[in-house]
Amino acid sequence: MSDDEKPGWFGRLFGRKSAPDAKPAEEAVTPEPTSPASESEGQPDFATAADDVSHVPPPVSEPALDDPDKNRIPDELEGADLQPEPQPPSGEAPQPEERPGGDEAPTESPKKRDWWSRLTGGEAEEAAPAAEAPPAEADIQPVDSAAALASDALATVDEGAEKRGWWSRLTSGMRRTSSALSDRVTGLFTKRKLDATTLEDLEDALIQADFGVETAMRMSEAVGKGRYEKGISPDEVRAILATEIERALEPVALPITIDSAKKPYVILTVGVNGAGKTTTIGKLSLKFKAEGRSVMLAAGDTFRAAAIEQLRVWGERTGTPVISRAQGSDAAGLAFDAFKEARENGTDVLLIDTAGRLQNKAGLMAELEKIVRVIRKLDPEAPHATLLVLDATVGQNALSQVELFSQAAPVSGLVMTKLDGTARGGILVALAAKFGLPVHFIGVGEGVEDLEPFAARDFARAITGLPKA
Structure with missing residues (x-):
């Protein structure tokens, strides 16, 4: 070769x-x-010996001077130094490139293609207008998520927008639980006669909705009473369940009562991390002020800077004074100072926030006991109400929370939040059956009006998917 x-x-x-x-x-x-x-x-x-290796001549067949892709930079050369235009093979002098409209070829380098154009093989896109460019770093303002949350919750008050009624918000918030329960009931009692197997399946469905074993057994027995081997419609089953739920919740559906003889009437809020204590305090302050009462807030969650700021936002927007200290301050000392100031000012209601704590942490629960002891130095009966704020999404863990928080503080009532975030809203029935503590408020969202006094009948019909009675 x-x-x-x-x-x-x-x-x-x-x-x-x-x-x-x-x-x-x-x-x-x-x-x-x-x-x-x-x-x-x-x-x-x-590359042949006659070629100039610094460039490659284009093909000689069918030159197209008006081809828009003629001057497109190949992907392999993008960002590299551009070489002169190749000479025609015939040796003729290069002619200026013709452009539509007779304009001369631009002297600036062709447009640089962005990643999407290179990925799809499309043309380079025009640069984004200056107005759409991201703001300079100096123009970006930090946003406090906690403060933003409080502002969003209060937005409906300032805007004066048309608001849905409580029943509409309740049924919408309870839809996850009611849909899951209704689907199971419809599936069980359509084209089937009532027998032991059907009642066992109904009992399982109620347990999955966190009604608790004892409550589920009692409700399934009520459905089956006098109806064995008989047909029963899903609507009849839901009506029976609603009646049983209302019967279980009626004794605990009690509003919170403010004793005007006690100034200030001290309300202590407790609960685990993320249950919604700070937001609940802000919403309660609005309700008390709407009743014509003077209110003071104490930012006792001194471990979380965002909680302090969030409570301040609620105070500013509602015209409510807020007693706060630097992050890391002693929570018991702050509660003591807030109590003294509220008493001196003749305030009607003092709402004290506390840091979230797990119910199985002995050290944190001991700190809660300290807050109660310090408050009682000023008033042996204080706090006059201790609200345990429960997150409905925790399910059966709420039973443990009630039991252990009651050992550290004199829990007098419950506030159930986030019922819109779970398909297991039946936990409220299980709590009522086991502890019998008053349920003062329930929440089905972040809005100001998404926290309302608890009504057993409305709750029972909303959770079973029935219209308002």
């Missing part, structure tokens, strides 16, 4: 011989290889 026929490195790599006279591929630009194999074996197979 002669030297001219010997394949280069590129040829050996792809299993073909070199072709000195072959034309390179269109728009392919590859520098002359510098590998030892190419240098020792003569002319490389992808």
Whole structure:
């Protein structure tokens, strides 16, 4: 084999011989290889000796001067130094490129294609207008999520927008629980006669909705009483369940009562992290002020800076004074100072926030006991009400919370939040059956009006998917 026929490195790599006279591929630009194999074996197979290796001539067939892709930068050359335009093979002098409208070719480099254009093979896109550019770093203001949350909750008050009624918000918030329960009931009691198996399946459905084993057994027995081997419609079953739920909740559906003889009437809020204590305090302050009472807030969650700021936002928007200290301050000392100031000002209601704590952490629960002891130095009967705020999404864990928080503080009532975030709203029935503590308020959202006094009948019909009585 002669030297001219010997394949280069590129040829050996792809299993073909070199072709000195072959034309390179269109728009392919590859520098002359510098590998030892190419240098020792003569002319490389992808560039002839007559070619200028700094550029590659275009194909000679069918030149298209008006082709918009003619001057597009190949992906391989983007960002590299551009070489002069290749000369035509015929040796003719280069002619200026014709443009639509007779304009001369621009002297600036072609538009740089963005990643999406390179990925899809499309044309370069125009640069975004300056108005759409992201703001400078100095213009970006930090946003406190807790403060934003309080502002969002209060937005409906300032805007004066039309608000839905409580029943509409309650049924919407309870839809996850009611839909899950209604689907199971419909599936069980359609085209089936009532028998032991059907009642067991109903009992399982109630347990899955966190009604508790004892409550589920009692409710399934009420459905089956006098109806064995008889047909029963899903609507009849839901009506029976609603009656049983209302009967279980009626004794605990009690409003909170403010004793005007006690100034201030001290309300302590407790609960685990994320249960919604701070937001609940802000909403309660609005309700008490709407009743014509003077209110003071104490930012006793001194471990979380966002909680302090969030309570301040509630205070500013509602015109309520807020007693706060630096993050890390002693919570018991702050509660003591807030009590003294509220008494001196003749405030009607003092709402004290506390840090979230797990019910199984002995050290944190001991700190809660300390807050109660310090408050009682000013008034042996204080706090006059201790509200345990429960997150409905925790399910059966709420039973443990009530039991252990009651050992550290004199829990007098419950506030159930986030009923819109769970399909297990039956936990409220289980709590009523086990502890019998008053349920003062329930919440079905973040809005100001999404926290309302608890009504057993409304809750029972909403959770079973029945219309308002």
